[in-house]
Amino acid sequence: MSAEAPGVPAGAGPVGPWSYPRRVLTRPEKYERLAFTFCRMGTVGLIAWVVGPAVFVLVVALVAVALYARAISLGVGWSKCFLRRPTYIVGFWLLVAIVDAYWIFALGQQLPA
Secondary structure: OOOOOOOOOOOOOOOOHHHOOOOOOOHHHHHHHHHHHHHHHHHHHHHHHHHOHHHHHHHHHHHHHHHHHHHHHOOOOOOOOOOOOHHHHHHHHHHHHHHHHHHHHHOOOOOOO
């Protein structure tokens, strides 16, 4: 009987920093990668501006919780995200979602006096 995590194909090891293939980037590729990062940030900023920052943050937080919860259920124990552990990430974004939902629905997006 194998002690593999449920949902992980046989022979697939755990996910971690050692499991991501890395190759040396050329100088132009480094600049393109950085430019693409700012392109993504700009796109997210535009979407947030159109939808409304509070609603956008709530939606993103809930999607992050759902996706990381699914990743945890499939055996992921490490992430490239700043907090590294998926359980910490889920807790952080769940807290953000709760506070943001309270701010939107209970306080009407007004700062408490």
